[in-house]
Amino acid sequence: MPTGLQINNVTKYYAEGSNRISALERVSISVEFGEFVAVVGPSGSGKSTFLSIAGALLKASEGEVNLNGHLLSKLSDKELSNVRLKEIGFIMQSSNLVPYLNVFDQLLLVKKMSGKVRAEDKTFAVNLLEELGLGSKLKSFPEELSGGEKQRTAVARALINNPNVILADEPTASLDTKRAHEVVSMIAHEVKSRRKAAIMVTHDERMLEYCDRVYRMEDGRLSPAESTSLAAVCKL
Numbered sequence: 107m108p109t110g111l112q113i114n115n116v117t118k119y120y121a122e123g124s125n126r127i128s129a130l131e132r133v134s135i136s137v138e139f140g141e142f143v144a145v146v147g148p149s150g151s152g153k154s155t156f157l158s159i160a161g162a163l164l165k166a167s168e169g170e171v172n173l174n175g176h177l178l179s180k181l182s183d184k185e186l187s188n189v190r191l192k193e194i195g196f197i198m199q200s201s202n203l204v205p206y207l208n209v210f211d212q213l214l215l216v217k218k219m220s221g222k223v224r225a226e227d228k229t230f231a232v233n234l235l236e237e238l239g240l241g242s243k244l245k246s247f248p249e250e251l252s253g254g255e256k257q258r259t260a261v262a263r264a265l266i267n268n269p270n271v272i273l274a275d276e277p278t279a280s281l282d283t284k285r286a287h288e289v290v291s292m293i294a295h296e297v298k299s300r301r302k303a304a305i306m307v308t309h310d311e312r313m314l315e316y317c318d319r320v321y322r323m324e325d326g327r328l329s330p331a332e333s334t335s336l337a338a339v340c341k342l
């Protein structure tokens with residue numbers, strides 16, 4: 107049974123009036139456990155559509171996504187939400203923390219959504235927060251955190267269910283250079299040490315050094331980016 111994340115020949119059409127917009131064209135990529143892959147490309151090239159399909163938020167028009175052995179096209183809506191909750195950790199542009207929950211409770215909330223919270227889940231949450239440099243912030247509320255701390259809390263929240271796949275959409279968009287390096291190096295560390303398959307969409311050239319492979323999306327087509335053209339790709 108294949109593991110990690112395999113996207114095979116995925117095409118996505120959007121209907122716009124009587125027209126059909128092709129947002130992705132026969133996109134294929136395979137990401138193994140322990141691999142951190144970046145996707146760069148200009149606005150409107152299909153990156154969000156790609157990440158939404160990889161994350162079981164949107165259905166492919168053609169082709170197949172195999173997420174750690176789950177063929178997404180074969181799953182019911184209930185099974186898809188279960189896969190999203192248990193198998194995928196999402197990290198978005200802004201941290202989207204719940205304002206009235208402290209850092210520790212942000213993680214427990216996600217745990218509660220997937221069942222009863224056990225003592226070992228609490229230990230796991232504390233260890234994770236310590237690993238991400240938030241050991242002294244367990245009782246802090248979002249308004250008491252810096253931008254980098256908020257985003258690191260979001261990284262911990264994405265990892266609390268121990269998902270196999272991490273999908274990050276511009277995770278450094280709201281951060282200064284120092285905080286951006288902190289957050290992405292921590293994501294990279296977690297991907298390696300916990301053996302996750304991870305994809306990060308980014309415009310941020312400085313973050314590519316943390317990734318194993320870089321792909322470029324252009325007009326809905328995905329291809330490996332040449333290292334010499336990376337700077338140009340990211341400035342688009």
Ligand SMILES: Nc1ncnc2c1ncn2[C@@H]1O[C@H](COP(=O)(O)OP(=O)(O)OP(=O)(O)O)[C@@H](O)[C@H]1O
Pocket residue numbers: 120121122127128129147148149150151152153154155156
């Ligand atoms: N719901 C939709 N209905 C119709 N067309 C859509 C829809 N969502 C996206 N598109 C179109 O599909 C193409 C790809 O859009 P997508 O948002 O995936 O690109 P992107 O690379 O993520 O862009 P950005 O970097 O600006 O977020 C664009 O032409 C866009 O206009």
